Amino acid sequence: MLQGKRILITGAGGGIGQAAAVLAAAEGAQVMIADVNKAGLEETLETMKAAGGNGQMRVTNVTSESDVEGLVADTIAAFDGLDGAYNNAGIEGDWAKTAESSLDNFNRVVSVNQTGVFLCMRAEIQAMLKAGTPGAIVNTASIAGLAGAQYMPAYVASKHGVVGLTASAAMEYARKGIRINCVCPGPIETRMLSSLASNHPRAGDALSASTAMKRLGQPVEIAQAACWLLSDRASYVTGVALPVDGGMIAGP
Numbered sequence: 673m674l675q676g677k678r679i680l681i682t683g684a685g686g687g688i689g690q691a692a693a694v695l696a697a698a699e700g701a702q703v704m705i706a707d708v709n710k711a712g713l714e715e716t717l718e719t720m721k722a723a724g725g726n727g728q729m730r731v732t733n734v735t736s737e738s739d740v741e742g743l744v745a746d747t748i749a750a751f752d753g754l755d756g757a758y759n760n761a762g763i764e765g766d767w768a769k770t771a772e773s774s775l776d777n778f779n780r781v782v783s784v785n786q787t788g789v790f791l792c793m794r795a796e797i798q799a800m801l802k803a804g805t806p807g808a809i810v811n812t813a814s815i816a817g818l819a820g821a822q823y824m825p826a827y828v829a830s831k832h833g834v835v836g837l838t839a840s841a842a843m844e845y846a847r848k849g850i851r852i853n854c855v856c857p858g859p860i861e862t863r864m865l866s867s868l869a870s871n872h873p874r875a876g877d878a879l880s881a882s883t884a885m886k887r888l889g890q891p892v893e894i895a896q897a898a899c900w901l902l903s904d905r906a907s908y909v910t911g912v913a914l915p916v917d918g919g920m921i922a923g924p
């Protein structure tokens with residue numbers, strides 16, 4: 673599905689990003705994986721290579737303008753171009769109601785989840801425009817980017833921001849051949865979900881019960897949607913916020 677594509681993936685040191693990197697490599701892409709977690713990146717790269725995939729890694733903090741610009745430059749230097757990017761790095765932040773939330777937590781979450789996506793998209797779009805070649809960008813938002821969720825005001829605000837950034841950039845660059853979409857995962861079994869469940873022991877069960885399918889999702893189920901959006905099979909799709917959520921947002 674991604675044969676010959678040169679793709680960059682952030683937050684690839686674990687969870688959804690790791691699954692996406694392994695799948696993209698298996699689908700034929702050359703993949704640059706980025707994360708703040710070096711050990712996680714090494715594990716992802718090993719898994720990709722064991723499956724016969726091709727990739728490189730770069731420790732990158734998506735909140736840093738120079739790190740992100742270096743990541744895009746290194747990807748182009750390594751693969752001689754950039755066809756696609758999956759901006760997936762994110763953090764959940766603290767668990768607290770709005771009136772009890774700290775400004776520090778709010779700024780930290782927005783900085784990674786929203787400013788990080790902005791910095792990545794800006795550098796990726798600049799590179800694609802400069803090369804004059806078509807491209808596809810996918811961001812990870814969340815169902816928390818489509819509706820409110822209690823105890824996570826900064827997270828919800830940042831993910832609504834990702835949906836807005838995605839739609840705006842999609843309109844701006846559609847005629848340049850750059851498609852920009854986001855996936856909105858429901859509850860997916862990763863470190864992030866375990867961390868949330870640790871705040872409320874029944875959170876995992878409650879989240880699972882709130883989906884129409886009555887189960888949590890697996891990282892590869894988000895990876896499949898992201899890889900499809902990155903591929904030419906999604907050639908007429910841009911500006912969408914695609915729920916991949918076991919029917920959670922479809923109704924009560």
Ligand SMILES: NC(=O)c1ccc[n+]([C@@H]2O[C@H](COP(=O)([O-])OP(=O)(O)OC[C@H]3O[C@@H](n4cnc5c(N)ncnc54)[C@H](O)[C@@H]3O)[C@@H](O)[C@H]2O)c1
Nearest residue numbers: 683685686687688708733734761762814857859860862864
């Ligand atoms: N797990 C879920 O239920 C769920 C639901 C909706 C959306 N999401 C989103 O999916 C994405 C992936 O999350 P996950 O569930 O795989 O969690 P995860 O914690 O396993 O993965 C997130 C990755 O992002 C990396 N990261 C964090 N801050 C970074 C930074 N500043 N720069 C670079 N990398 C950084 C982490 O090191 C980690 O490897 C996130 O954007 C998250 O908000 C997850």
